[in-house]
Amino acid sequence: MIQALPPEPPAIVAPPPESAATSQQLRVAAALTDARVQVDQSFRGASIVLYGAVFNPTDQPVDVVVVVRGPDAPLRLVKKIRTWGVWLNSRPVLFEGAPGFYMTASTRPLPDIAPFGQLRRLSVGVDHLRINAPEERRSVTRYGVRDVVVSRLGEDYLDWRRAVIRLKEAAQLYRSDPEGVRFVDQGLFRAEVELPATAPTGAYYAEVWVFQDGEAKGVSNLTLTVEKVGLERDIYEFAHRRPWTYGVLTVLLAALMGCAASRLLRRE
């Protein structure tokens, strides 16, 4: 009897082949030539090439923006204030979590690619970077020090923010290159990520945005790791895991070299 029943209709109708639909969408794919940057004794910064492709079924031109963010770290800033003819430091303002490295590379200047609001929402561009700072002014006790101003927002907040970016740009840790993304062939582009020798170690995130008509149409996410290797890593870890032993050994090494020097001196 059961066999007599007509076959049940399938629960889900299989969707039509995907390729037909997605080929109509704007997509981006990207990769890095080097996903691990190794910091050893000869490290002088690194240059990594990011390459990718844009699948653009439409006739409209597209823009590509590459954003690379380094690990966030708290940052303290002081302002020099002239008091009785002497330049003194203000109390430091703590910015909780500014990226240790930030760069954008794009096909055109960012303001030409997308409107302000769009860039701000996506946090794309040095000017739209979120530097986490609490919205109100408050003094807290931190590390046993009283009256640390965690953030001093207000009319001069923008000055402080701009100063963070300016100082980081001077150290080549923040950078925006309006011509950093170049199309080498139809749909194929490349950009260079220049890491200075002072780049912090840790996990980096790269976003490759594709914009069309001032709107973000697609994104590709990549990760990049900057890590110390070899002797550099051993020394750094030793100095941070067993700081006291490290200190004693450093002194012993220095004393030994001093002894050796005096031996040599006496012989001559």
Place this chain on the structure above:
Amino acid sequence: MELYLPIAELSVNWPTLVLLGAAVGFVSGLFGIGGGFLMGPFLVFLGIPPTVAVASQASHVVASSTSGVLSYSSRGAVDYRMGGLMALGGVAGAFLGVEFFRYLRLIGQADLVVALSYLLFLGSVGLLMLHESLQQILRRRRGEIPPRKERRRPLWLYGLPWKMRFPRSGLYISAIPPFALGAFVGVLSAIMGVGGGFILVPVMLYVLRMKAGVVVGTSLFQIIITTAVTTVLQAGRNQTVDVVLSTLLLLGGVIGAQYGARWSGRFRAEELRAVLALIILLVGVQMGLELFVRPSDIFALAPGIDR
């Protein structure tokens, strides 16, 4: 030619650092000083973070002083009793200084205090030395006989309790002044990264009035212990000692000091002192100047954030 420093976290041109070590070593051999006060400003100028510079050069001072003490010790020119007492004070001072420095970094005033200490101590010591040595040079030019040294010792030093005998220094004085002097230099060594010989030697000579023969050896002995403790404390508390940096400086320093010591015989003592006084004065003024000159950017990143 570039070498990455694991603690300072930047790459440097290593021959420059070896040369700097050699130059400072030469000066220190020539004048018989530690040379930390010269090294610090140059390292900062080369882009090394000041906290790392101060902590790492302390171990350079350990090495150069060790070779010095060994040669003085073989001549019996070290008063271990006096040096030990001063070192005791120095260790206490180093503890205080490292904690004080840590606090200063947290409130963002470390560079101000470093600049002020350089201006104050180097400026005043440089001026005094320059004055004294120029007078001596003038007197010699005019062919005058140097006035008899005043043998009277300051009374206040002798009214203090806990008197101790220091046979090698030829002293019977209270333990308080040497201890206090050691402690003061210990604080300086933590804040400025200097050995403090430029303060120790004049005070031991003119205030404590130790026998001149044992002054330099004893001060070096005290400096070794104080800077060794400072280095360990900086490494343990602040993790700012870069062993690669200090080794590079040492390599040059050891060689430079040899040549400096050989050259020192060619000049008169007071001429050497006048030149040294000028160098000290220049460094002090240079470091202090930044307090008065409008900075190129009125914002600055405060170094030394702790987890």
